[in-house]
Amino acid sequence: MSFESLILFKCYLITAPVLFVIGIYAIGTTRNIIAMIIGLEIMTKGVTVLLAAAGYFNGKPQIVEPLIITMIVVEVVILTISAAYIINIVKKHDSLDTHNINKLKG
Amino acid sequence: MDLMYVHILLLALLVIFSVLAAVNLRIIRAAILLATVSLVTTFILFALKTPLAAIFELSVCAGLITVIFISVISLTNPLTREERADEKTKMFKRAVLLPVIVLVCGGAFYMLTKGVDFIPVAAGAVSKPEQGGMWNMRQLDLVGQVIIILAGVFGVAALFKDNKDDGGEK
Known part of the structure; x- marks a missing residue:
């Protein structure tokens, strides 16, 4: 039983950083702002999974539960503010391409 | 043993849907795939005995965030023809390169986890939350x-x- 848990723990330990890498790749290879935010979301999914696995394999899932919920709240607030920024940027530059957003005020 | 296979299947689905969301050119499809990623994460959180977090994940990440994404996509202009053509040339590269990167990183992280000497609590011994x-x-x-x-x-x-x-x- 413990051997199974170790294999499972290692599976989580491998998957979470892989998700983080996928998110970084998604952010790095696109010029679309919305696609970048999607990459950020994938990265946070990796962190969520790792947190939950850490709690489960330590035998105390109830400790990490509030941390995950706090992270989800932070995620939503970041996304909402990003959405507001994106709408303002599109109003001003009429493009979602980051290469076209090169004029700074001031 | 069966539980282990369920966990591994869910993790595989998580990676596959994440890759699809990352390489997809159509943002609306990518947003829907991201909602699917959240759905799979919900199942994983349920399996890891954090039901409250799972419900939050399902209602907020799979629901609210998808609605915000679709609202933003509908409020903003889609890519211009030039931008889309430029993206399409990179699509094939991205679709091939990302799975390779995932495999290489997975192998590298597997090698790193070989040295881990942490003894996890047995899956059946985790107390009810x-x-x-x-x-x-x-x-x-x-x-x-x-x-x-x-x-x-x-x-x-x-x-x-x-x-x-x-x-x-x-």
């Missing part, structure tokens, strides 16, 4: 969450505020 951990043990988190939500509300209100000076300049 205590109810009220959020309210009894981590009340300060709730205050932090309220402050973060308020900061978000003020941020959005400030961003959508009508700036008369800017209007005058135009």
Whole structure:
């Protein structure tokens, strides 16, 4: 039983950083702002999974539960503010391409 | 043993849907795939005995965030023809390169985990989650969450505020 848990723990330990890498790749290879935010979301999914696995394999899932919920709240607030920024940027530059957003005020 | 296969299947689905969301050119499809990723994460959180977090993940990440994404996509202009053509040339490269990167990183992380000597608690021995951990043990988190939500509300209100000076300049 413990051997199974170790294999499972290692599976989580491998998957979470892989998700983080996928998110970084998604952010790095696109010029679309919305696609970048999607990459950020994938990265946070990796962190969520790792947190939950850490709690489960330590035998105390109830400790990490509030941390995950706090992270989800932070995620939503970041996304909402990003959405507001994106709408303002599109109003001003009429493009979602980051290469076209090169004029700074001031 | 069966439980282990369920976990591994869910993790594989998580990686596959994440790769699809990352390489997809159509943002609306990518947003829907991201909702699917959230759905799979919900199942994983249920399997890892964090049901409250799983419900939050399902309602907020798979529901609210998808709605926000689709609203933003519908409020903004789609890519121009030139931008889309430029992206399409990179699509094939991205679709081939990302799975290769995932495999290489997976192998590298597997090699790194070989040295881990942590002895995890047996899956069957994890206690049933205590109810009220959020309210009894981590009340300060709730205050932090309220402050973060308020900061978000003020941020959005400030961003959508009508700036008369800017209007005058135009």
